[in-house]
Amino acid sequence: MQKNKKLGFFCFSPPVMIATFAIEIALLVLILLQRKINHTAKLIIASLFFLALFQLCEYFVCGGMGVGALQWSRLGFIAITTLPPLGLHLIHSIANKKSGYIVWSSYVLMMLWILAFGFSETIFSGHECVSNYVIFQLHDLVGYAYSAYYYGLLLLGIALALKFGEKVKQKNQKEALYGMIIGYLVFLLPTAIANTISPETMAGIPSIMCGFAVIFALILFFYIIPRVTKPKN
Numbered sequence: 007m008q009k010n011k012k013l014g015f016f017c018f019s020p021p022v023m024i025a026t027f028a029i030e031i032a033l034l035v036l037i038l039l040q041r042k043i044n045h046t047a048k049l050i051i052a053s054l055f056f057l058a059l060f061q062l063c064e065y066f067v068c069g070g071m072g073v074g075a076l077q078w079s080r081l082g083f084i085a086i087t088t089l090p091p092l093g094l095h096l097i098h099s100i101a102n103k104k105s106g107y108i109v110w111s112s113y114v115l116m117m118l119w120i121l122a123f124g125f126s127e128t129i130f131s132g133h134e135c136v137s138n139y140v141i142f143q144l145h146d147l148v149g150y151a152y153s154a155y156y157y158g159l160l161l162l163g164i165a166l167a168l169k170f171g172e173k174v175k176q177k178n179q180k181e182a183l184y185g186m187i188i189g190y191l192v193f194l195l196p197t198a199i200a201n202t203i204s205p206e207t208m209a210g211i212p213s214i215m216c217g218f219a220v221i222f223a224l225i226l227f228f229y230i231i232p233r234v235t236k237p238k239n
Contacts, residue, residue: 018162023065026220030058033227041235049096050226050234056092057219059085079130083123090159091116093186097163100182100234101170108166112159122148157194163192178233185229191224 034054041047063082067075091112098105122129131145144152164187171183196218 020065023061027058027061027065029220030054030061030223033223034058037227037231037235040237042233042238044235046096046099047231049092049099050231053089053092053096054223054226055087056085057151057223060219076130080123084120087116087119087123090156093163093190094159094166094238097167097170097183097186100186100230101174102179103170108162115155115159119152147192149157160190160193182230182233185225189225189230192218192221192225 032053034051035131037043037051037054038046043051060082063085067078067082068072078156091109094112095105095109098109129144129148167183167186167190171180171187174183
């Protein structure tokens with residue numbers, strides 16, 4: 007990692023990144039070992055996998071395992087891009103709702119962004135790695151469009167969880183849906199607070215959001231999974 011005396015709040019230190027990766031993978035493995043895997047559990051497992059993958063990409067973005075920074079940046083953004091559609095799908099699954107046009111439209115948008123991150127030669131303006139944080143950098147217009155995609159689907163997920171939560175009869179379903187809302191707020195509130203205190207942190211939105219995502223991962227494992235799956239024994 008390069009050194010820089012300038013302070014910034016973009017993400018956590020590299021040891022915390024790799025620890026977060028390890029925690030998220032451990033939670034994924036524990037679900038596979040302890041719980042009966044239904045459709046909802048598969049979506050949670052996928053979410054944990056992509057959260058962990060982003061942390062790994064962020065840890066190695068300065069060049070690791072013989073892979074260049076651009077390739078890690080591409081893979082990192084592909085990983086994080088899957089999370090909002092998976093979340094919408096998960097909310098529908100918890101509420102026993104069919105995956106309609108909202109979910110499938112979000113997957114279409116996801117695939118368009120994945121293609122852009124995977125193959126565009128101009129989408130990234132660079133990356134920055136210093137002693138205390140790592141950030142991926144997108145060109146300004148792309149960054150605004152991606153923020154609209156990300157924030158838009160997260161806010162839509164909160165709205166749908168509230169709507170479905172009011173209608174479902176089973177207590178476990180209702181609690182799991184409200185748990186999703188709390189988990190989404192874990193993404194949104196730290197980012198909003200950081201951007202209010204220091205507007206230049208807009209450049210580090212992906213790092214900030216996924217830095218706090220370990221809390222969301224813990225909510226998925228300790229609060230939501232017990233309400234949507236049964237133990238194996």
